[in-house]
Amino acid sequence: MRSLVLPLIALTSVVAFALTPPAKLKVLIVDGQNNHQWANTTPVLRNVLESAGCFTVEVSTSPAKGAPAEAWKDWNPNFSDYAAVVSNYNGESWPENVRKNLEQYVSNGGGFVSVHAANNSFSDWDEYNKMIAVGGWGGRNEKSGPWLYVKNGKLYRDPVAGNGGAHGPQHEFVVEMQNSDHPITRGLPKQWLHCKDELYSRLRGPAENVEILSASKSDLTAELEPNLMVINYGKGRVFHTTLGHADYSMLDRGFYETLQRGTEWVATGDCIATAEVPADFPTAEKTSVVTLEGYPKQVPPAPKKAK
């Protein structure tokens, strides 16, 4: 009898180990200042990540705009505790020690995600601009680096003079895949219709070690402007989405899926937990709106009436 019990115990523990779900990836969302409604959109970003099932989410909120220097001394997120840091921040410069911590975290292999106006931030922080590859506004111009877009099917760095960052009126637009063989885009439709949003254009920056995963044709520039990008920074990985102006822009199954995958990819280098393409993924003709209780709280602007 004894000879049977021991192998049984061993087998049971092996099965129990195999059934233990993999540890969830810890993600930190950073917010606190933005020219967008960050307090309204951070809960949506939290839902995007938590609904994927493979992340736990914490939020670190910086001091408010104009806060005294002492308030900033108490704000020093321990980035290295997390598998990925997602920025919903566009505001005042961070203290030197926080900037250095983020640089070291990402260059040592950490994951960073820039959402929409996070790429407006920190135009004078060179290392941040290398992480995100390109950004807009904040005085960015040809001195910040080339304007990045897709030309003849290839990534193109345009040195032309001009300000960085532009968008026209908000509208739904088609996101066109430029590389369907990346873990973040694998299996997704070549074209999908994104919910009402700003189509960021004329983004400029160092544009080093960057790959454009998707782009959309801008009415403003008539170019294919990048909206999903991946960047290597030291040993770290960065996912940059220009999408997500408002809560109604984020409540898009396409935004959900690509942000989930982008966050898993920066954290692990692959998209395993998020690989399944949702049945309600948008098509080229039809948006797919995610249901989230109490949302959207923001009201999209009405289309301009033709005169």
Ligand code: ZN
């Ligand atoms: Zn915006």
